[in-house]
Amino acid sequence: MLIEQTPLAGVLVLTPKRFGDARGFFCETFSARSFAQNQLNFDFVQDNHSLSQAVGTIRGLHFQAPPHAQDKLVRCGRGRLWDVAVDIRKGSPTYGQWFGTELSFENGRQLLIPAGFAHGFITREPSTEIIYKCTDYYAPQSEGAIRWNDPDVAIDWALAEGVEPALSQKDAEAGRFADLDSPFIWDGGS
Numbered sequence: 340m341l342i343e344q345t346p347l348a349g350v351l352v353l354t355p356k357r358f359g360d361a362r363g364f365f366c367e368t369f370s371a372r373s374f375a376q377n378q379l380n381f382d383f384v385q386d387n388h389s390l391s392q393a394v395g396t397i398r399g400l401h402f403q404a405p406p407h408a409q410d411k412l413v414r415c416g417r418g419r420l421w422d423v424a425v426d427i428r429k430g431s432p433t434y435g436q437w438f439g440t441e442l443s444f445e446n447g448r449q450l451l452i453p454a455g456f457a458h459g460f461i462t463r464e465p466s467t468e469i470i471y472k473c474t475d476y477y478a479p480q481s482e483g484a485i486r487w488n489d490p491d492v493a494i495d496w497a498l499a500e501g502v503e504p505a506l507s508q509k510d511a512e513a514g515r516f517a518d519l520d521s522p523f524i525w526d527g528g529s
């Protein structure tokens with residue numbers, strides 16, 4: 340497994356090895372043993388899978404607040420998406436900054452997003468599937484969101500001029516980053 344740091348401490352790009360043969364490939368998409376060997380200690384308890392039909396579907400930016408905060412290990416099952424993490428840890432040197440990377444069926448790349456980050460993505464192919472592991476269960480009362488196009492976060496979604504993304508009603512109505520009283524405090528480390 341290739342592990343790459345990102346400019347946001349704690350957010351990692353992971354690329355598991357694919358063993359190709361005449362049939363196709365085999366890949367361990369998650370191994371607790373490999374994680375432990377790399378000092379990555381996460382107790383994943385829920386796997387999520389969603390399909391977005393239209394190109395330019397945006398889901399996010401979402402997080403769950405403590406005590407139901409979630410670390411997420413995200414990958415693309417089919418198609419192509421651009422995955423984004425936003426640092427919402429108060430006191431973090433990179434507070435409010437975002438990192439994005441393309442996850443696709445082809446590249447097999449994964450993004451590890453710890454608690455303390457908001458998560459979102461945009462699809463770049465029709466019928467794109469995202470699959471992710473989470474370290475806590477769904478807790479709708481703890482859900483938080485930031486508007487996808489918040490000017491203070493200024494994520495470059497690479498949308499063509501004048502093209503509107505497909506959004507849920509909830510995401511279209513999400514609040515401003517400036518109004519967020521983040522429940523996460525930077526611990527001074529990763």
Ligand SMILES: Cc1cn([C@H]2C[C@H](O)[C@@H](COP(=O)(O)OP(=O)(O)O[C@H]3O[C@@H](C)C(=O)[C@@H](O)[C@H]3O)O2)c(=O)[nH]c1=O
Nearest residue numbers: 387389398399400401402458459460476477478507509
């Ligand atoms: C997230 C979630 C949703 N649901 C239900 C609630 C609702 O009826 C339906 C769709 O929920 P949502 O609109 O919130 O789905 P979605 O917009 O895809 O939400 C997801 O977005 C990405 C970016 C994340 O990071 C996830 O943590 C999650 O917030 O699925 C669950 O049953 N369990 C879950 O864990």
